[in-house]
Amino acid sequence: RRRAWRVIGMGASAEAGAWVTTEIATREEAVSVAEWPFPFRLSLRVSLLAGRLRSDVTLANTGDAAMPFGVGFHPYVPTPLGPRGDADACEVEIDATERWRDFIDPPATVTPVAEDEWPRRPLPLAExxxxxxxxxxxxxxxxxxxxxxxGSRGATGRLIDRANGLEAVVTCSPEFPAMVFYTPPGIATASLEPHTCIPNAFNLTGPGRPDPGLVVLAPGETWSGWYTLHAARLR
Known part of the structure; x- marks a missing residue:
């Protein structure tokens, strides 16, 4: 996380908005196998068009062995989303079918999410x-x-602020089926985090266990996915 990315392109147009593409490659950056055991090339394109922030990520396995991996983003938004109301009244909704617990110390506990329970039903932060x-x-x-x-889409999350009539929406491609919800202590902000897999997925796979979504790239294979973040008025 402390390594610098190389900027390989940037620009702006009426059709594409403003954008910048960055890249990091383990061989060019002399990343040791102790830091990451598989050689790869990772590019990230961040664009802003019509108030919608989009991140496109592409990963290529440049080695000669299969490479397991996971990618996660951590976009934060302030709570509340405007001058009225307070953070505790903001509601969180995530289009999910499973809740995962205890995944740091396997085996994980996985429970289905019913349509009438949180996070499929919005719930205020206070609750x-x-x-x-x-x-x-x-x-x-x-x-x-x-x-x-x-398999037509990935996870979708909404932070709903009824006092200000606004919502922040995170939408993902099918390659991001997982989402982590997080609020830090003492800071009026919330994060709806798109993930390609459940955190610690490397240690969660195995016979008879629920699939955490770990992706494995063959030598020379390329993977890509995206997510967007935008604000909208409530209808």
């Missing part, structure tokens, strides 16, 4: 149970997966 309490405040952290039969 979402914290996982940690500190002098600075409470922290909330919950992990979900959308397992759809059609």
């Amino acid at each position: 979402i149970a914290p996982v940690r309490r500190t002098e600075a405040g409470v922290s909330r952290n919950a992990t979900f997966l959308r397992r759809g039969s059609d």
